[in-house]
Amino acid sequence: MKKRLFIFYLLMFLFALPSQAVLKEKDLNNTLSILRNELTQTHQEQKRMQIKFKNSSDKVKKNLFAILSKSNQNALMLYSQKLDYVFDLAYACHEATDQFRDFKENSLPFRSYVTKINGEVARYDSLVGSLQSMPTMTLSPKAKIDRNVCLTLAVSIRNNLLESKNMLQDYIKYYDMTEHRLKYLNDYANSRYSEIQNNIFKNVGENYFSILSNLGTQVNKTAETVNDKYHTSKKLHSQWDSRMIVGLFLSIVFYGIISILLNLLAIRYLMPRKLRTEQFLLKRPCIMMATSTVTFAIIIGIIRNAVNQNFIAMASNLLVEYAWLLGVILISLLLRVDGKQIKSAFRIYSPLTLVGFIVITFRIALVPNDLVNLIFPPILLLCTIWQWSVISRHNENIPRSDMFFTYISLIVFVASTICSWIGYTLLSVQILIWWIMQLTCILTINCLAEWLAKYAAKHHIEEKPINRIWIYNLILKVGLPIMGVSSILISVYWAADVFNLTELVVRLFNARFIDVSNFSVSISSIVMVLVLWFIFAYISNTTIAFMQLHFNKKDSRTAASRNVMGKNVIQVLVWGIWLLISLAILHVSNTWLVVVSGGLSTGVGFASKDILENIYYGISLMAGRINIGDWIECDGTRGRVSSISYTSTMIEATDGSVIAFQNSQLFTKNYKNLTRNHGFELSVVNFGVGYGTNVERMRKVIIAAVEALNIPYIDKEKPLSVLFTEFGDNSINFKFICWVDVTKQVVTESQISECIYNTLNENDIEMPFPKRDVYIKEMAK
Structure with missing residues (x-):
């Protein structure tokens, strides 16, 4: 069922439904006149749209019948598959389940439309009844005519609605029949999927040592199976016979050569000479392979869209995926490895790319199990030896990261080889294709990371403010981590796609392996929480950086404290939202949170009073x-x-x-x-001079002497003062007053005191010290 087609029909149908109404006018005659005009417009619009709706009904039925026909075709394909042909069976199951899923996603709720029409019919029944029972003796001649016309139009609109309802009920009948058919086929396909799963993960086949002990028998059996599967009848033509397979691989060779020639000519004749550096010449073979791979993928994609053929469509999709794998490896090496290492780096990935092409070939040719069991274990053993050999010969001439990936590849090869030799051949295929896809994702992320690192070094990203690098940070701190987390699911999904088990994998990702009354966890929910963590961490850090930039520009003195408060407020808000969303994703009930918080609130409140x-x-x-x-x-x-x-x-x-x-x-x-207002504090230096001193002269010389010091920590905007305070026992006392920077107050007061002392001495002004007269009274003998 094509979604766009049905949406178009639905819109036409909704336009055909009446939507006019009248409100209370000044009298009945005027109301009838208004109603006549609106019913006339409604009737005309309804007739026009209903004609189109009727004309399209055959197309709707034809589309439903096409879906039924395709379901019958899928049924014949599915019911005729042998369990030993696991690739064929997986493809047939996928077609059946995919058709049912598309049907359910794109179907329209016909029954709700019928319910809506029933409501409209009831409304117009009431309108017709009201017009029929209306007394005419009080109506004007024109109003009587309006009433008769309104009655005729209302009856016609109601009849059109009933006709549309009958048409929709026919659709419902065909829809129910189609849904029942597709659902039965979907259930059967899911049961066969279970058998495929058992063959891959549970049911161990004959180990390869037993096959070698009866090699002749196994070869003859496999030959019969291959002949039975790929035997071509001259009288019949199938999109999946051996001629199409041979033709496809010949086309792959042809278009591969075309891609190589195009890129060879482009590099030789179109590339400027100034770009042909020494590094380019060293990397030229790898550049040729990378550009040829991309060109080949583009050609295959064009053929996929131009040719309407099921086998070509399936094979093209797989070839484009493989071209992406090979292209990512080559482009990653071009970005990360220098010219002297490029050949060694490519060789360490060669065993994996070859096995990937073999698996894709098995999938395209729908190779039977017997042939896979016979030839795949020795292929894996040879590739494992090859992988070990290239590691031993080239491990000192490639980057450490590539060596790490290569050792993992060797471990995967060993594990796959062991699985295939003990009878789990299909599982070994699954393990290999998973690692190939996972490595593709890793190298893709590596490419982006290397490019970002070079971009950052070239443009000095670390020295720039946040308002100029927030997009860069978004890619680096959000895009790449999300790609890394998602790559695990994507690689598993693609590996399952080899056996068309993607729907089962999606159900596995969404399955709640922890499911209690107030808490449930699935793989997809964990990934969503992690993805949101990266997003909210970026939001928090970026918002704080923008805030700090704003505060620093506004007032540098208050920036530090405002930054601390703003940082904490932003973190509480952002991570609080993340926590609430995460709890909702994990289906954590807020009931127990309310109960626990309510029980602890009193005790925590008292305990945290001081805090x-x-x-x-x-x-x-x-x-x-x-x-x-x-x-x-x-x-x-x-x-x-x-x-x-x-x-x-x-x-x-x-x-x-x-x-x-x-x-x-x-x-x-x-x-x-002390620095809230202006940063200066009033300093007072006490001193005294002898009685008889000229106070005005003393004041002038002291102020002049302190001003001559030109102490930078004294506020120049406020005058220096010498104030008379009291008549002392031995001196007349004064206070020297000035405003001093609080951070340098002690030093400044020391300088001023020393200056006053020296100034008084230099000007022969007496600084008396305390004197005491002692009287000795002679005691009587």
Whole structure:
């Protein structure tokens, strides 16, 4: 059933349904006039669309009959397959299940449309009844005519609706028949899929040593099987006979040669000479192979779309997948390996690419099990020896990452060889094709990672702000990790596609291997949670980076504390959303969360009273009360704020010690922020001069002397002052007042005191020291 065709029919049908209505007018005559006009428009539109709908009904039925015909064809193909022909059987099962899935996905709810039409018919029955029972003696002549016309139109519209309903009921009958047929075929195909699974994973066949002991018998049996399968009748022509298979492989050779010639001519005559560097010449054979592979894949894709033939379609899809595998390996090597290593690097992947082509050949030719069991184990043994040989000869001339992949390939070869020789030949095919697809995904990701690394080094990405590299980070930190996680599922899916077991794999991915009342886990749900983790980590980091960029530009003094608070708020919001989404994906019920949180809330609240209080004050501090770098004084301790957290504030004291104040302490002890306003503090230096000193002269010389020092830490915008304070016992006392940078207050006050002392001495101004007169009274003898 073609979805677009049915959507088109549905839209025509919905247009045909009446949608007009009237509201309360000034009188009945006017209402009838309005109703007549609207019913006329509805009737005309309905007739026009219904004619198209009737004309398309044959096409709808023809399409349903085509689906039935295809299902019969799939049934004949499926019921006639032998269990020994596992590739043929898998293809037939796939066609049956795929047709049923498409039918269910693209079908339309005819019954709901019939229900809607029934409602419209009932509405027009009521309208017809109302018009028929309407008294005419009070109507004007024109209104009587309008009433008769409305009655005629309403009856006609109702009859058209009933006709459409009958037509849809015919569709329902054909649809039910088609669905029943496809469902039965789908159930049968799934049962045969189970047999294929058992043959691959459970049912062990005859081990290869037994086959070798009866080699003659096995060869004769296999020859009979091959002759029976590929025997071509001259009277009949099939899309799947041996002539098509031979013709396909001859076409592969032909188009392969064409691809090589095209790329050879392009490189020789079209490539500029300045690009023909020494590295290019060393890599030219690999470049030729890579470009020829891509060209071959394009040609096969064009043939796939141009030729409407089932065997060609199936074979082309497999060949394009194999071309992608080979192309990815070659392009990856071109990007990552220098010219001197390229040949060695390609040779270590040669055994795997050859086995991949052999498996694709088995799949395209639908090779019977007997032939696979006979020839595949020795092929695997030879490829395993070949893989070990290339590793021993080229392991010192290739990158370490490729060596790692090659050793894994050797392990896979050994495991597959063992499986094939003990009787699990189809399982060995499955293992090999899985690793081939997994390696393809890994090398694809490797290619992108290498390209991104070169791009970053060339454009100095690490030195650029976030607003210029967020797309790069999106690809690097989200795209590549998601591709890595998804590659595991994709490789398993492609490996299952060799035996057309993709639907079973999808069900396996969605199967809940942990399924309790408030919690369930499946492979797909775990992957979704991981994918969301990468996405939300990127959102969190990028948002924080943009925020820090904004704060640093706005106010560098307050940037540090605002960054800390903003970072924590963003992380709580982003990861809170991720947690809620993840819990929903894992079907975690919020009931037990509510119960647990309710039970613990009271105890946690009392236990966390002080912590919560510190957090509250910490948020208040980070909101701008204190900034990192501010100088504060609390409880007799003066120092610079080095960090602010939700629970405490770190102070680097002037004596070199580091002190941590709880945030609540800063508020209860009324801390002083020394740099909140302008960073200067009023400094007072006390001194005294002798009685009889000229105060005005003394004031001028001291102020002039301090100004002459040009101390950079004194606020030049505020004047220096010398203030008379008191008449002392031995001196008249003064205060020298100035505004000093709080970070340099001690040093500056020392310089000012020394300057006052020297200035008074130089100007012969007396600085009296305390004097005491002692009177000795003679005691009477």
